[in-house]
Amino acid sequence: MYLDHHATTPVDKRVLEAMLPYFTECFGNAASRSHQYGWTAEAAVARARQQVADLLGADEREIIFTSGATESNNLAILGSARMLKDKGRHIVTSAIEHKAVLDSCHALEAEGFDVTYLMPDKYGRTSVESVASALRPDTILVSIMAAHHEVGTLNPVTEIGALCKAKKVVFHTDAVQAAGKIPIDVEAMQVDLLTISAHKMYGPKGVGALYVRRRAPRIRLAPLIHGGGQERGMRSGTLNVPGIVGIGAACELSQSLMMEEMPRIRALRDALWEYLSANLSHIVLNGHPTDRLAGNLNVSFSFVEGESLMMGIKELAVSSGSACTSASLEPSYVLKNMGVGDDLAHTSIRFGLGRGTTREEIEKAGHLVVEAVERLRELSPLYEMVQEGVDLSQVAWSGH
Numbered sequence: 402m403y404l405d406h407h408a409t410t411p412v413d414k415r416v417l418e419a420m421l422p423y424f425t426e427c428f429g430n431a432a433s434r435s436h437q438y439g440w441t442a443e444a445a446v447a448r449a450r451q452q453v454a455d456l457l458g459a460d461e462r463e464i465i466f467t468s469g470a471t472e473s474n475n476l477a478i479l480g481s482a483r484m485l486k487d488k489g490r491h492i493v494t495s496a497i498e499h500k501a502v503l504d505s506c507h508a509l510e511a512e513g514f515d516v517t518y519l520m521p522d523k524y525g526r527t528s529v530e531s532v533a534s535a536l537r538p539d540t541i542l543v544s545i546m547a548a549h550h551e552v553g554t555l556n557p558v559t560e561i562g563a564l565c566k567a568k569k570v571v572f573h574t575d576a577v578q579a580a581g582k583i584p585i586d587v588e589a590m591q592v593d594l595l596t597i598s599a600h601k602m603y604g605p606k607g608v609g610a611l612y613v614r615r616r617a618p619r620i621r622l623a624p625l626i627h628g629g630g631q632e633r634g635m636r637s638g639t640l641n642v643p644g645i646v647g648i649g650a651a652c653e654l655s656q657s658l659m660m661e662e663m664p665r666i667r668a669l670r671d672a673l674w675e676y677l678s679a680n681l682s683h684i685v686l687n688g689h690p691t692d693r694l695a696g697n698l699n700v701s702f703s704f705v706e707g708e709s710l711m712m713g714i715k716e717l718a719v720s721s722g723s724a725c726t727s728a729s730l731e732p733s734y735v736l737k738n739m740g741v742g743d744d745l746a747h748t749s750i751r752f753g754l755g756r757g758t759t760r761e762e763i764e765k766a767g768h769l770v771v772e773a774v775e776r777l778r779e780l781s782p783l784y785e786m787v788q789e790g791v792d793l794s795q796v797a798w799s800g801h
């Protein structure tokens with residue numbers, strides 16, 4: 402059972418249908434100006450550009466197609482910072498952004514930029530006040546994500562956008578997890594650069610987009626990929642026409658389904674949380690209790706190791722907060738930077754519900770998780786001590 406929709410989503414059949422002709426009959430190069438094959442491809446790209454722009458409240462000329470959100474984030478951050486380096490060299494982001502943002506910032510540090518990594522609050526939220534207090538006269542860019550990929554928390558993007566606008570600082574937001582799930586309007590949010598990815602919204606992998614503001618102010622980016630000058634010179638390379646048709650169709654579909662899809666998914670997510678909290682003690686919800694993505698549930702199960710729990714619920718495709726990034730099982734940098742202790746960070750599971758998730762699946766998932774947690778806790782001496790009324794925080798552990 403697939404409950405990992407933050408990692409990726411299946412391609413919606415309607416999106417696939419839209420894409421298929423562009424692999425075979427309509428295979429032209431969108432840059433070929435001299436024949437029908439090229440014109441057909443170009444028209445398909447133009448339509449997709451409009452569909453993406455419509456989801457974001459943007460103008461179609463403000464959409465740049467890329468190979469995915471990793472590239473969009475790199476282009477937004479490296480491209481704008483390099484363009485503005487004579488104006489200032491200070492960047493503000495948060496310590497729990499996706500690696501594509503954090504590592505782009507690290508790359509800029511190596512080029513002599515100075516980056517402030519803001520610590521979020523305990524819910525994983527970066528407040529407008531903390532951004533304001535980090536701004537300096539030499540700040541040129543703020544990058545704060547719209548919705549978090551692990552804990553689902555929504556950031557006050559509109560407030561941060563207004564602040565950046567007032568301070569004349571470029572504002573980028575990684576909206577990969579938010580796009581198609583919460584309404585986005587680049588004008589209301591006063592965003593200058595915004596990243597999306599098709600495969601997180603029932604489109605194909607390997608295609609994304611970057612919104613680049615054209616007016617008030619016009620944002621200029623130094624390209625990362627040089628060549629034929631496609632995408633207004635900001636991203637050269639022959640356009641991935643089927644992929645672009647896919648992201649356009651995915652945007653249109655998400656936009657038309659959002660209002661009915663999200664309440665349904667939210668109700669299922671709430672039902673799962675209610676079942677787990679009614680049947681298990683010592684569990685903690687990670688992320689914001691209400692300001693969060695409808696499909697996200699991130700839970701720490703005390704006295705159970707996340708990796709063991711995943712092994713115990715093999716039928717469920719979920720993610721654990723302790724990624725095997727090194728030989729030791731390091732807990733997620735996200736939970737750590739939110740102030741979650743190592744013990745709880747190690748026991749976290751991220752459930753990601755999506756378009757295909759059914760009530761039957763959620764009921765089954767609830768049973769499986771409760772059963773596995775109970776089984777594992779029976780093996781835990783710490784849990785036994787707690788059951789006997791021992792307060793673990795008061796225990797003086799002896800070193801031998």
Ligand SMILES: Cc1ncc(COP(=O)(O)O)c(C=O)c1O
Nearest residue numbers: 469470471499501550575577598
């Ligand atoms: C918030 C966020 N940003 C960026 C990415 C990278 O997206 P892509 O796989 O399209 O490069 C992801 C996906 O892992 C994500 O969740």
